[in-house]
Amino acid sequence: MKILAITPNTGAIAELRIINPLRALHRKNKISGYKIVDYSLSQLIGDNDYYDALLIQRAAPNYIFNSLNKRKIPYLLDIDDNLLANASYRGLKAELDLLEGLIGCSALITPNKRLISLLEKYSELSLYKKTIVVPNALPYPINIEIKNNQPDKILWIQSDISALTESHDLIINAVSDFSKKYHLPIVLIGKSVLNGITLPNQIIMGEIDFSSNLQLLEFTTTSIGIAPLETSSDEETLDFIAGKSDLKILLFDGYGHPGIYSHSPPYSDTSINKDCKLISNTYASWIEALEYQYNYGWRDIGNRTREIQMERHIDKIAIDCWFPALNTNLLQQPMQGKAIYEIISSSLIFDAPLVYSHNFLARIGINKQWMQFVYNKLKN
Numbered sequence: 001m002k003i004l005a006i007t008p009n010t011g012a013i014a015e016l017r018i019i020n021p022l023r024a025l026h027r028k029n030k031i032s033g034y035k036i037v038d039y040s041l042s043q044l045i046g047d048n049d050y051y052d053a054l055l056i057q058r059a060a061p062n063y064i065f066n067s068l069n070k071r072k073i074p075y076l077l078d079i080d081d082n083l084l085a086n087a088s089y090r091g092l093k094a095e096l097d098l099l100e101g102l103i104g105c106s107a108l109i110t111p112n113k114r115l116i117s118l119l120e121k122y123s124e125l126s127l128y129k130k131t132i133v134v135p136n137a138l139p140y141p142i143n144i145e146i147k148n149n150q151p152d153k154i155l156w157i158q159s160d161i162s163a164l165t166e167s168h169d170l171i172i173n174a175v176s177d178f179s180k181k182y183h184l185p186i187v188l189i190g191k192s193v194l195n196g197i198t199l200p201n202q203i204i205m206g207e208i209d210f211s212s213n214l215q216l217l218e219f220t221t222t223s224i225g226i227a228p229l230e231t232s233s234d235e236e237t238l239d240f241i242a243g244k245s246d247l248k249i250l251l252f253d254g255y256g257h258p259g260i261y262s263h264s265p266p267y268s269d270t271s272i273n274k275d276c277k278l279i280s281n282t283y284a285s286w287i288e289a290l291e292y293q294y295n296y297g298w299r300d301i302g303n304r305t306r307e308i309q310m311e312r313h314i315d316k317i318a319i320d321c322w323f324p325a326l327n328t329n330l331l332q333q334p335m336q337g338k339a340i341y342e343i344i345s346s347s348l349i350f351d352a353p354l355v356y357s358h359n360f361l362a363r364i365g366i367n368k369q370w371m372q373f374v375y376n377k378l379k380n
Contacts, residue, residue, distance in 0.1 A: 024318035047337025059095035067347030069104035077105035082243025084122035137317035158190035174286035225252030
């Protein structure tokens with residue numbers, strides 16, 4: 001079985017949900033090979049290889065979904081965020097191209113059940129019957145040494161800007177005051193963690209690739225990992241946040257760094273939160289949690305780290321979850337890469353004006369249900 005995966009880029013999300021799982025399946029001889037291409041599909045031009053399954057990540061351009069749907073070509077769609085909701089702290093609109101993918105995919109893959117309900121709420125589609133839950137997993141090294149040292153810094157990792165609104169200032173103040181008290185550096189990893197705000201003792205590492213991030217967590221000295229999420233905001237912002245995953249627990253406690261997590265659905269309803277530090281978003285709660293992890297929490301993290309690594313190692317999740325999902329959603333017959341490219345590119349020629357108009361309306365905030373209705377009428 002050979003897999004073709006279409007992903008927006010080769011960044012952290014692709015590493016987590018596409019590249020690492022396929023790499024693990026190939027290493028374990030569960031699949032014969034795989035190819036990963038971006039949304040341009042240019043890597044498929046002249047590709048004579050045959051593929052047995054098609055996996056698409058997130059909200060691909062509408063013409064990709066449309067061309068596959070029209071020809072009833074089965075594909076799996078992996079979604080790890082509630083991309084149909086607008087969060088007030090983000091400068092991005094809901095990704096409505098996802099609707100065509102949700103309608104046409106033969107199987108929807110999500111990291112948790114909660115996200116299925118949220119996607120159903122915003123799409124008004126029934127998705128449960130064709131959804132397969134595949135939790136996040138990481139390529140933890142074998143026999144990793146569990147650190148037993150007092151933390152010497154604070155780690156704050158974000159793939160995007162921090163998911164905070166009303167609680168922003170009080171959490172910033174708590175972390176800043178604690179950092180000043182113990183002279184602990186605050187290491188910020190991500191494209192724009194705090195959007196220009198300066199913290200005491202801060203070290204800005206900026207955006208680093210996912211593999212380097214994992215290497216840092218493996219080899220750096222013991223740190224306190226912080227993962228704040230907003231818990232008091234408008235409904236749509238909270239629905240976007242609720243669609244997030246438990247990745248930060250895998251990164252922090254999973255690598256032996258005592259973490260602190262807002263008591264929000266991504267952390268409160270995961271199976272790996274046993275003995276993790278989940279707290280309310282108050283100044284006092286954050287100070288208390290920081291003090292505990294600095295003075296005591298690091299002493300007994302070993303067992304928790306080992307349990308997380310056993311439950312969420314990429315080899316286990318790839319074989320137990322990803323392989324069955326792929327194996328039960330195969331193409332009717334193997335297809336050459338160049339044939340897939342020709343099918344999709346020919347659709348682009350006819351659909352491009354509608355696609356561009358649709359995307360423009362989305363950017364200026366036209367009501368998404370009305371816009372999708374009009375788009376479908378024009379398209380058909």
